[in-house]
Amino acid sequence: MRTHGMRNNVFKTIATVALLAPTLSACAATEEKLEPWQQAQKTEVWEPVPAVVATPVNKAPSDAIVLFDGTDLSAWESVKGGAAAWTLGGDTVTVKPGTGNIRTKQSFCDVQLHVEWRAPKPEEGMDGQLRNNSGVFFQERYEIQVLDSYDNKTYPNGQAASVYKQTIPLVNATRPPGEWQAYDIIFTAPTFSGEKLKTPGYVTVIHNGVVVQNHVEIQGTTEWIGAPKYQAHGCAPIQLQDHDNLVSFRNIWLREL
Template sequence: MLYACDTKQKETTTIAEESEVEKEEIEETPTPTKEITDPKETEVWDPEPKAISFDSMNVPSDAIVLFNGTDLEQWIATKDSTQAGWTINPDKTMTVKPGTGDIQTKRNFGSVQLHLEWKAPDVLVGDGQGRGNSGVFFQNRYEVQILDSYQNRTYANGQATAIYKQHIPLANATKPNDQWQTYDIIFHQPEFENGKKKTSGSFTVIHNGVLVQDHVEILGTTEYIGPPKNIPHGKGPIKLQDHSNPVHYRNIWIRELK
């Protein structure tokens, strides 16, 4: 008899629990929304995107021109902040002058879109990392590799368009050394808070029209030896590397991303 009472109590409890679950399910069921039949209800007119135009070199009107072939006024020597010492050529290109050192922009930048065109040295010399080596650094810390990777084997995370020692490109889109290469790079800077990294930065790289880095995470500084470092910093310059190879550059422009 005691056993029967106990069973009845358990059944009552179970019914109550099931009722509570059903109540929760009813409360969580979303209220049906009104069916949209007019296409205008999903149209957004404001804010209207700003219209931009293009010049004869296809440079957008809201870009900052870093090199157009006439001078190096936007650049300084990295080692001592004096006038950049690379060579300006009659065809409105510039060439790394080996031994003069890296050059960097006078301005500091945060997140940006960068366009640049480069060409490997006219005469093929060396192999691996010794052939057509340079690099473009963002905020003086994060390198996208520039290298003559046309039929030139090296370590995969150090070839052209590699995020140096961090990310291997999805493809090798390098053209022969008698042709110009195009880089279009989207860089989102890392964010720091209270002395620590809050959000990692990222790179997207398009090489000669081919997507080769697809929003990859920047793990930290691109070190030649050792792991990446994450020392807090703010905006920084764009730097081009003198790696003792006469790499050519032209048509460099940048757009700041808000």
């Protein structure tokens, strides 16, 4: 009985294929008759249509959140409480030593950040980490180092554009002191399931047009002493660091991703 049943199944399969053969042949023939442009249309996707973003030269994109355009510090506050107390002048804001870090009033997760910074010419004897130090902190925890790293020897995972004390830049793209530097940073925030890390953070850093961090994994919080670590948190502000040095900033904007 089993052999007879198997034979029937085989016959049914052959019969089905025979019935489908004309249809398959017709489809193949139709495919062959299509013009190249008709065949190409089959892989065209027309929706969704990306939003249009204006990109004026030397200005923030039209969909950006402008954090500092040279006029005021209304988007910022002191981490010590109250208004940001750094010094405004021209189109720049400069660290006022001793006033403390400043942070955005708004919290962010995944972002594209543009920030320009300038270190003054160093005083005699100022070398290493004393060479006009500051930093850009994402979510108040993860620092991209700001430092005059032009002809300035220090530990490489602490030089300009490093993920501080974690990842060494691919190259040193620092311009001489007194010149403006530009960071374009893509930051992917870590995610958590309860108190447990679900996915780590990642960062790409472009320094003066050069990729120096290529989607590197953030190992945890920035620590001066000890190993980095993760602790669950949500979206949080961006901080600029007061390291008692007269570092200036301008043209700060971001796009939420």
